[in-house]
Amino acid sequence: MNTKERSIIRDLSLAPEGHLKIDWVNAHMPVLNRIRAQFEKEQPFKGLKVAISLHLEAKTAYLAKVVQAGGAEVAICGSNPLSTQDDVCAALVEDGITVFAKYNPDPQEYKDLLIKTLETEPDLIIDDGGDLVSALHSERKDLLQKVRGGAEETTTGILRLKAMEKDGSLQFPMVAVNDAFCKYLFDNRYGTGQSVWDGINRTTNLVVAGKTVVVVGYGWCGKGVAMRAKGLGANVVVTEVDAIKGVEAYMDGFAVMSMTEAAKVGDFFVTVTGNRDCIRGEHYEVMKDGAILSNAGHFDVEVNKPELEALSVSKRTVRRNIEEYQLKDGRKFYLIAEGRLVNLAAGDGHPAEIMDMTFALQAMSLKYVNDNYKQIGQKVVNVPYELDEQVARFKLASLGISIDALSEEQKAYLDSWTEH
Known part of the structure; x- marks a missing residue:
């Protein structure tokens, strides 16, 4: 069954407008474009399935396409009934991504679409608010064994995940993307x-x-x-x-x-x-x-x-x-x-340039958890600082900005305690 046959969306004929929206954010997300080039070359998710639950608008759609470019088979649903954009959903289906999302579904339909996303049997997860992970641990425990880990976008989701970790319920590692510097300093504040x-x-x-x-x-x-x-x-x-x-x-x-x-x-x-x-x-x-x-x-x-x-x-x-x-x-x-x-x-969400950094962190965190899930274990972990800093360096480079580096003498000075 192809993605058009599997997907549940409002109207496939809306795709042209959705493509225009995705093309617009693509042109304003240079960090994610750089990561996409790496993923196309390295294929870090080849042969894997990735389930995504995020606010389903153009910037999210482009993240899904970046993950797909890394070799993944992607299925996506919305993380809020009123933030899904039907034209973007249609465009993603045309691009070979399975979509289970509609604008303003009733509560039961919203839940059903989320469960449909889980039934694609993902190896990796990107979540927003913890709904996908929560449903997996409560309603579709039969699919837990296959999941290697994932990444969480929000403060709310991380609070839920840490509660699960504390009581021993969490069955795979999750990266707390919200707690990364390049997330909360820019996305949470300026976005x-x-x-x-x-x-x-x-x-x-x-x-x-x-x-x-x-x-x-x-x-x-x-x-x-x-x-x-x-x-x-x-x-x-x-x-x-x-x-x-x-x-x-x-x-x-x-x-x-x-x-x-x-x-x-x-x-x-x-x-x-x-x-x-x-x-x-x-x-x-x-x-x-x-x-x-x-x-x-x-x-x-x-x-x-x-x-x-x-x-x-x-x-x-x-x-x-x-x-x-x-x-x-x-x-x-x-x-x-x-x-x-x-x-x-009631809007289009954060500016594209802001989500460029956040979704770069999501993509890199997904690769990190896939590479290290056996060592991490069943817990919530922070984004490694080197990934956080790399996103910031990519961002500065995209702006044509260069910064200084410490000399060997300065590094030695900072590491010593006797020669001040």
């Missing part, structure tokens, strides 16, 4: 910072300058969202549960307060914590009329939707990707993209 506001701005068509933006969580993603909000002219408030991060946000020039206080003053709210119920009933009670709610964490649990609906007397779609909730007292709140990832569900 999330820009793409979140891309999604909010195109969806609402409202001015940010002069408004109060509440950023819930000041990890690397929160730092990026706050920085870009400040650049757009907003008054930025940060809420935190970590005292050290609270001090950091204060030192960065932002107001820091509890969510109960921030709820009273916010015009825009962006949650970026990876935890649930960050905005909930007690906060809705004190929010201003017209507050706009959005989430940039992996799952749609950070803005508590059931409690918002319970307080509302009506709900309607007022713009594409905006739902209006009217409360009994007449106040109206607006939720973007059902509380799912605003940058992908």
Whole structure:
């Protein structure tokens, strides 16, 4: 059975537009292009099957093609119902990749498509949020034996994997790509910072300058969202549960307060914590009329939707990707993209140049785990520093930038303790 016959997608006739999108990101991903050339020559995945679960848009599609160029038979599904782009799915099918994905499937269909991806019997996995690995360990344990290992994209996924490792459930090694320098310093901060506001701005068509933006969580993603909000002219408030991060946000020039206080003053709210119920009933009670709610964490649990609906007397779609909730007292709140990832569900995700580094790490980490899975064992490991640095060097080279190197004398000086 060929990929067209096996795949489950919305409409194959959408492929031409998908090819244009993939061609565009290809032209702006020089690091991944360099790795693709290496993979074509070395064929590190020859004879292997790779299953990928990521936000299925053009940049992800190009990563799948790079892995395919390394000799792999690739099957891919989406990692979020609202981030899948049907035209990109169609283009991948034409390029010989098996796709199980549609935009906005119902919850059961979304799960079924994920299981279909696992049923291709992969040797290696690339995951985003841990859904693929979790389903493999809970619902398709019969396929575990064949899997050599994989790589995880997100903070949320790594937390789930480490919980599995801690209780002895994890059955193969996973590389924590999110924890690499070239991931969180650039993807989480600059990528999330820009793409979140891309999604909010195109969806609402409202001015940010002069408004109060509440950023819930000041990890690397929160730092990026706050920085870009400040650049757009907003008054930025940060809420935190970590005292050290609270001090950091204060030192960065932002107001820091509890969510109960921030709820009273916010015009825009962006949650970026990876935890649930960050905005909930007690906060809705004190929010201003017209507050706009959005989430940039992996799952749609950070803005508590059931409690918002319970307080509302009506709900309607007022713009594409905006739902209006009217409360009994007449106040109206607006939720973007059902509380799912605003940058992908209501936008195109991170810029191509940012994902170039992240997906270069994914490709190299997949090769690393395939080469070393027997030695690594059943645990979560970091991306080796030399791979992280190599991605950075490839990036600098693509920009025409050169940096200095330590002399032998400088290396000796740094390694000594007697001659200072």
